[in-house]
Amino acid sequence: MSLVKAKLANLLLRRRLKRRDLNPHALANLEALEGLDPATPINECRFVVLDTETTGMDPEQDRVVSVGAVRLVQGRVRLGEAFSELVNPGRDIPAVAVKVHGITPDKIASARHGAQVFEEFLGFLGRDILVAHYAKFDLHFINRVMRGRYGFPLQNLVLDTVLMCQAVVLASDPYGISRHQKACRLEALAQRFGIAAPERHTALGDALITAMIFQRMLARLEAVGGARLKDLMRVAQLK
Amino acid sequence: MEEFHWQRILEFVRAVAPFDALPPEDLERAVSAMEVAYFPRDTVIIEQGGPSSRFLYFIQSGSARVGLPGAGEGGGELLVDERGEGDTFGGLSLLQGGKAMFRVTAREDLICYLLPGEVFKELCETHPALERHYGASLARNLQAVREHVSCELPAIAGLEGLSLSAAMVRSRVRELMSPKPVTCLPAMPVKAAAHNMTQQQVGSIVVAQPGGHPLGILTDTDFRVRVMLRACSLDEPVAEFMSCPPHTISPDAYAFEALLAMSHHGVHHLVVVQDDRVVGVLSDRDLQAITGGSPVGVVRAIDKVASVGELVRLHPSIDRVVELLLRMGGSAREMLALVTEFNDRVTTKLIALTEEDMEHGGEGRPPVPYGWMALGSEGRREQTLRTDQDNALIFANVPEASSERVKGWFLGFSERVVEGLVRCGFPRCTGGVMASNPDWCQSEADWHQTFVRWVQDPKPVTLRLGSIFFDFREIYAEADYLDTLRLRLKQAMEDNRLFLRYMAANALYNRPPLGFLRQFVVEKGGEHANKLNLKLSGLTPIVDGARVMALELGIDTTNTLERLAAIETQGLLKKELAADLVEAFSFITLLRISRHLEARAEGRTPDNFVDPESLNNFQRKMLRESFKVVNELQSLLEQRYQTRLIT
Structure with missing residues (x-):
């Protein structure tokens, strides 16, 4: 979806919602696309890179147990602007999932519930462009809460680093051997770029890795002349 | 929040010198202010002559080169330093402000943690170790440059505005000297020279040829001890009284080197010379300004001391000055040379004082000429702060009849010097390698014999002794005993090459x-x-x-x-x-x-x-x-x- 279309949809949505009493976070999110211009140099864009840990891979059944995000401005990740929260999923965590992220039921017993954490995250996100690895998955959980609470999905521009990697990284693979699902996995990309994980594999740690991979791909994109938001949207925007 | 978000990054930063010295709360503050950046290979991150750095860069992975454009071979970039994982760059430029002195380029793809300048400067205020560290890194860079560039460095690097606190950076002579020395021609009458010095309020006048070639120097002291005592008329030319040739130094030399030269030659003024022309004068007072203490003052104090007691009382201030100088940093070679220089001075003075004491005490002058040997690390000029004594004494060959008496005198003498050294902070050698030990206080012939025996018939104990004694150096010698001894050692070694195998x-x-x-x-x-x-x-x-x-x-x-x-x-x-x-x-x-x-x-x-x-x-x-x-x-x-x- 082009930015024009997105803005149009946003406008229609606002018309539709005009008379409803909205919570401040929801209201603010409605303005998420304001000020975005396809001609903006990428270096002037603000991004929030997100990673979530869940109870499993089934978007319908499973729930988020941990949210981590970092902000990336002027091509640099700001460690001081990080979001990291455990979420009480309101259901049990399968042993398989505990193995993956190490979040045991007793750790989240005192954690807040999804809706509260989510609202806070929405505040953190503001109007920034949301970036995630397999963004569809994360967006699904976000939108479930959004729709449930406010009646509309997240308005921010969303970029997917997997899409971007297929366009920017794997396209340059001369033999196409690596054009495979596995090559797009976070660990595979980190290894490809020689990025040593600076932190543990938590949602926040993975958000940082994702941000660093995103940083790499932005540099590649710019190296081939893609220096504006529209170039980035062409390769990474979630369809 | 149960734990700091970026614990591992914090650990990483903690492992980077000099941040290892920071308490956890300051490290957390630093990490929270950091940004992660990526620089593709060959990106110029800081440009020489451009604005100073806004960040301190910690290299998480990859490497960067610090260079000086236009100073390398054929006008290319001169490599000053390479920085790898766990190193930092930009700190110097940050502290320095003004134009960046060096160019920093990503040698490989580079991931850095960036600490914003304001936060770094705040940390520097509470932790002087940080500032010192980056000051020393400047010194290292300059040294690297100086090793390669013989031409005018300041012009290339824009170093004129060096603004770091001088005690921290190892300043160079150019920055400390009086740049407009008062000079005169050799024929100038001393009266006129004195007049000039008074008018210009300087303590020395450089005597030079019309072209600027330095011939000598005349200082306040020279006026007192030479002109006043010897001159028949104040119209005599300065050339009659000047110290010549003068001790000179290059303007690009470090303050450290100047200090060594002054203490080595026992002078308080150096003529700064470039291209055979006088460009300035450096006095010990100029050096005092940068060290806070007064190294040359201490050297002078050592020279002036009139009794062993006084020398012992001086020992804390000698220690302080040496420590101060070591803290200023420098190359290992310079630091070791410096400590040795001070220790040599103390030892020489102690030997002279002990001789006087013996004479006044009725034990007489040394019966025959002798030499005082420094052994081990002292012999190698590799002492750090206080080390155990390692010394020996060699005296002229004497007839059999008087040998016992002569040796007795030297043993008594050595014991007093050794005791004096102990009081000056040099502990006795636990292995007994000291001139006060009858085994190590011998006549020239006996020493020759000892060395030859060790070489001819190596045993574990003599090999160990050899590793101490064969590093001998004279501290004080009235004759060339040690040259002869060295020659004898060489001959012995020629005769038994197998000895080297044992030594190895x-x-x-x-x-x-x-x-x-x-x-x-x-x-x-x-x-x-x-x-x-x-x-x-x-x-x-x-x-x-x-x-x-x-x-x-x-x-x-x-x-x-x-x-x-x-x-x-x-x-x-x-x-x-x-x-x-x-x-x-x-x-x-x-x-x-x-x-x-x-x-x-x-x-x-x-x-x-x-x-x-x-x-x-x-x-x-x-x-x-x-x-x-x-x-x-x-x-x-x-x-x-x-x-x-x-x-």
Whole structure:
């Protein structure tokens, strides 16, 4: 979806919602696309890179147990602007999932519930462009809460680093051997770029890795002349 | 929040010198302010002559080169330094402000943690160690540049505006000298010269030819002791009274070198000369300004001392000044030379005072000429702060009849000097290697015999003694005993080349702990009761190895770094290995000195042990590399001297 279309949809949505009493976070999110211009140099864009840990891979059944995000401005990740929260999923965590992220039921017993954490995250996100690895998955959980609470999905521009990697990284693979699902996995990309994980594999740690991979791909994109938001949207925007 | 978000990044930063010294809360503040950036290979991150850096960059992965554009061969970039993982760059430029002095380029793809300048400066205010560290890094960079560039450095690097606190940076002569020296022609009458000096309010006048070539110098003191006492008329020319030739120094030399030159020659003024022209004068007062203390003042005080008691009372201030100078930083060679210079001075003074005391006490003058030998590390000019005494005495051959009396006098004399040294802070040698020991207070002939015996019939104990005694150097000598002794030692060695094999085997006694550090890295959380002896495992093997080869090649110098250079010149050591050994030796020495200083500051007695856990990443890496080089040297010794043939 082009930015024009997105803005149009946003406008229609606002018309539709005009008379409803909205919570401040929801209201603010409605303005998420304001000020975005396809001609903006990428270096002037603000991004929030997100990673979530869940109870499993089934978007319908499973729930988020941990949210981590970092902000990336002027091509640099700001460690001081990080979001990291455990979420009480309101259901049990399968042993398989505990193995993956190490979040045991007793750790989240005192954690807040999804809706509260989510609202806070929405505040953190503001109007920034949301970036995630397999963004569809994360967006699904976000939108479930959004729709449930406010009646509309997240308005921010969303970029997917997997899409971007297929366009920017794997396209340059001369033999196409690596054009495979596995090559797009976070660990595979980190290894490809020689990025040593600076932190543990938590949602926040993975958000940082994702941000660093995103940083790499932005540099590649710019190296081939893609220096504006529209170039980035062409390769990474979630369809 | 149960734990800091970025605990591992914090650990990473903590391992970077000098941030290891920061308390956790300051580290957390630093990390929270950081940004992560990526620079593709060949990106220029800081441009020389451009605005100063806005960040301090911590290299998480990749490497960067620090260079000086236009100063390399053919006008290319001169490589000043390379920075790798766990290193930082930009700190200097940040503190310095103004234009960036060096260009920093990503050598490979680079991931950095960026600490914003404001936060870094705040940290520097509460932690002077940070500022000192980056000051010293400037000195290192300048040194690297100076080694390659003979031309005018300031013009290239825009160094004119050097604004760091001078005590921190090792300032250079150019910045400290009086740039407009008062000069005169040799024919000028002393009266006119004195008038000029008074008018210009200076303490010295440089006598130069019309073209600027310096002929001599006339100082306030010279006026007092020469002109006033000797001049018949004040119309006599200055050339009659000046010190000539004057001691000179280049404007690009470090303050440190100037200090060494002054204390070595015992002068208070140096004429700064460039292209054979006088460009300035540097006085000891100019140097005092940068050290806060007064090194030259102390040197002068040592020279003026009239009794052993006074010298002993001076010892704390000597210590303080040496410590101060060591803290200013410098190359290992300079630091060792400096400590040795001070120690030599104290010893020489003590010898002179003791002679006087003996005479006044009715024991008479020395019955025959003699020489005082410095041995071991003192003999090699490699002392750090306080080290045990290692000395011996050699006196002229005397007839059998009077030999006992003469030796008796020298033993009494030596005991008093040794005791004086103890009171000045040099502990007695636990092995008894001191001139007060009858075995080590001998006539010239006896010394020759001793050395020849050691070489002809090597035994474990004499080999150990040889490793101390063969590094002898004269501190005070009335005749050329030591040159003759050295010659005799060479002859003995010619006669028994096998001796070198034994000496080499002895040099292989201390092995570097190659597995030590690797093990350490793997073994997290275990007990690290086993500390590392920096001296025995790192320095001694290099010192011993260099000695064996120097003895084989008949190299006279005893200083390890000089020995290595001479061995390389003679082709026994490959250039690369020699350079690596120098690097390893210097690094371990600097580490040792910094540990000693730390111990001092904390009121502990300095020792040579280091807990590997207390080292940062970079130091560990360097130490590991150093041990590898030592190992290489030892393999070479094993092969060359076929040490395995000794059963």
